[in-house]
Amino acid sequence: MTSPNTSGRFFGHSALLVEDNDRLRRVLEMTLAEIGLEVTSADSGDSARELLATGPCPTLLFSDIRMPGALNGVQLAQWARQHCPGLLVLLQTGYAEQGALEFAVLRKPFTAEELVEAIEAVLAAGSA
DSSP states (O other), X not given: OBOOOTTSTTTTOEEEXXXXXXXXXXXXXXXXXXXXXXEEEESSHHHHHHHHHHSOOOSXXXXXXXXXXXXXXXXXXXXXXXXXXXXEEEEEESSOOSTTTTSEEEESSOOHHHHHHHHHHHXXXXXX
């Protein structure tokens, strides 16, 4: 778990980050923590499902769509929403995905500013 920046914009919220690329996952962990999120991360949909099944539900699921294992990001998000009612979801992809229409999607590559804007939009929509 990555400790949040207590003066970050999203302090008080938590995120489960799911990204199979180790290098990108580390960068995103630092970015999310810097903006105030308490971050737990997983390298696959399968390991993320295990974390969600045994631990507390985060505020936000931020997941890549295409990953190795039995669950892709869309399938993980659908399962997670049933397990954690009220869970907010933001998916990321570098591909033109068609199956993610029910969730917010951030297209790779993205800047830190675009990530912040996407998280703000998801949090605002979840509190409406």
